[in-house]
Amino acid sequence: MACWKNNFKKLSFLFLTILALILLTSCKKVEVELAYFKGITAEGLYNKNLFYRNDLEIKSADPHCIFVEHGEEKGWFYMYATSDLLGCEGIMAWKSKDLANWETVGVVFAPEDDSWSVANIWAPEVIYDEDDELYYMFYSATNNNTRAGYHNTKYLGLATSKSPAGPFIQWTGINSDGNTIKIGDPIFVLENIGLDHDLYKEGRGFIDASPFVDPLTKEKYLYFTQNRNVDKTNRIWGMRMKDWATPDYSTVKVLTEVNKATPEGGFTDVEEGIINEAPQMLYHEGYYYLTYSIDSASSKTYSVYQAVSDSPLGEFRKLTLEEGGLVLGAELGWDHASGSGHHGFVQAxxxxxxxxxQHLDRNYGNTMERGLASDRVYWVKNENAFPVLYANGPTYSLQPKPKIANGYYNIASMAEINATNMLPTSKVEYLNDGLLQLHEFGIVKEFEFEKTSTITLKFSDYQKITALMIYNSYDYQKAFVRIEKIELSFKVNKTKGTAYIEKLAFDWDLYANVYEEFMRPGGAVIAEFNELLVNKISITIKAPEGIEVAAISDIIVLGK
Known part of the structure; x- marks a missing residue:
């Protein structure tokens, strides 16, 4: 990090010295070459106050994250995950202020010796209940209490704590139905739906419990996955909860079937393998969005898709690729990301x-060794003007940190934007919509132009900015080599001028595979500099020699 800081300080000092001399001798408009840092060094060093990269430093899986709004830990993000470091016999947690740099909290849950949940403790999720002032942790584990009539399979458990840092203690007591839950009892027992129920099957196990509170009715729900111990496929179930310790067994329902658009409907346009798992629920503009993972957890194409309904228990319909059904996923041909599946959402x-x-083996996948990552998610309207979830990921490139971490955010959408030589089939708003096209299919598009384009962003007033990010195309055949020139119209006190950067090169070693001719989507040309007050940005870019049409995925202007 010292190397990055020293180089940037030298460049900044040089620029400021030149600028100061000009200002001392002139009150007219000036033009000065802008000192900048290109974002990342050959050694992988970068400004971690401004950017993050998914380096998969936390070796765990199945993450879930909350933002703490109460108590001593207020203002921290807490992340819980399947803890391979503990042999999956307990749950660890980490905390962060910025979703990028994580501190280890340690073991926050370990079952008691006589608990039913003795092994394979997976996929913890935590929710805070303001009425109880408690944190509730749901998890799945392998049962060992066959003496009580339970099967040697996966059950769902519940633990509570007064702090997000734990310790979480397995919930025991008398639930709302008047049933006594002891240390040897899981929280959900399938037999309670009735042995003659259509969904009952002896020995059927469950994983991936995910709690949800309906923002409209304040009713509680729990979503979970049918495991494959006595079944051939995983599928998503849901039910209403009377309280967090009491399932309403009368509402238990299957929400998805593998390779079917609805539980009773036609086939999906995506081959899902034998898995629908890791459910999450979000509410947005009158609809409930059920996200889930498909394909095997060891597969490179373990991905996140979405289904929608106007009710928290369905009927849910899976969205097609054309409708924007894919939320997050890697492609078979990529060498920078793999297995981006089991997930959780958090508001920052x-x-x-x-x-x-993601898989630690980014190239080949086919492993259960995984590390934790994060990326932004947006609500995007598809061609039917229906809002869908879209993640700018998976990424393995520098991305802006959350606004709450440093105050900087993308202000490009505030600008009036124009561009020359745009293809008739393209749109200028693709340049500042904040969205990265990562796949050939889907609803997000890139800005395309012929030969040379000059792009202009005009702000209604001067904005304080510190970096530009110009994202290259996902398509190797449309990728640009460099930015010819960037011009920033700035002011310092009463003096106005233009600061410029010339021939800003794209890092092909980091963000492309030139031997097999494919891009690693999400890579950008970056110019980072001392804060400037700017009201206009002009960017000139040329298509590579021999290429008629080139593309830009997005432009980010980091400002305050």
Whole structure:
């Protein structure tokens, strides 16, 4: 990090010295070459106060994240995950102020010796209940209490704590139905729906419990996954909860079937393998969005898709690729990301983020060794003007940190934007919509132009900015080589001028595979500099020699 800081300080000092001399000798408009840092060094060093990168430093899986709004830990993000470091015999937690740099909290849940949940403790999720002033942790584990009539399979458990840092203690007591839950009892027992119920099957197990509170009715729900111990496929179930310790067994329902658009409907346009798992629920503009993972957890294409309904228990319909059904996923041909599936959502100020795991082997996948990652998520309207979830990920490139971490955010959408030589089929708003096209299919598009384009962003007033990010195309055949020139119209006190950067090169070693001719989507040309008051940005870019049409995925202007 010292190398990055020293280089940037030298460049900044040089620029400011030149600028100061000009200002001392002139009150007219000036032109000065802008000293900048390109974002990341050859050694992988970068400004961690401004950017993050998914380096998968936390070796765990199945993450879930909350933002703490109460008590001593207020203002921290807490993340819980399947804890391979503990042999999956307990749950660890980490905390962060920025979703990028994490501190280890340690073991926050370990079952008592006589608990039913003795092994394979997976996929913890935590929710805070303001009425109880308690944190509730749901998890799944392998049962060992066969003496009580339970099967040797996966059950769902519940633990509570007064602090997000734990310790979480397995819930015991008398629930709302008057049933006594002891240390040897899981929280959900399938037999309670009735042995003659259509959904009952002896030995059927469950994983991936996910709590949800309906913002309209304040009713509680629990979503979970049918495991494959006595079944051939995983599928998503849901039910209403009378309270967090009492399932309403009369509402238990299957919400998804593998490879079917609805439980009773036609086939999906995506091959899902034998898995629908890791459910999450979000509410937005009158609809309930059920997100889930498909394909095997060890597969490179373990991905997140979405289904929608006007009710928290369905009927849910899976969205097609054309409708924007894919939320987050890697492609078979990529060498920078793999297995981006099991996930959780967290609100960071006014930004929505997804935390998820990726395979440590980014190239080949086919492993259960995983690390934790995060990226932004947006609500995007598809061609039917219907809002869907879209993640700017998975990424393995520098991305702006959350606004709540440093105060900087993307202000490009505030600008009036124009561009020359745009293709008739393209749109200029693709340049500052904040969205990265990562796949050939889907609802997000890039800005395309012929030969040379000059892009202008005009702000109604001077904005304080510190970095520009110009994202390259996902398509190798449309990718640009460099930015020819950037011009920033700035002012310092009463003096106005233009600061410029010339021939800003794209890092092909980091963000492309030139041997197999494919991009690693999400890579950008970056110019980072001392804060400037700017009201206009002009960017000139050329298509590479021999290429008629080139593309830009997005432009980010980091400002305050």
């Amino acid at each position: 100020g006014d930004e929505l983020w997804v935390v998820y795991h």
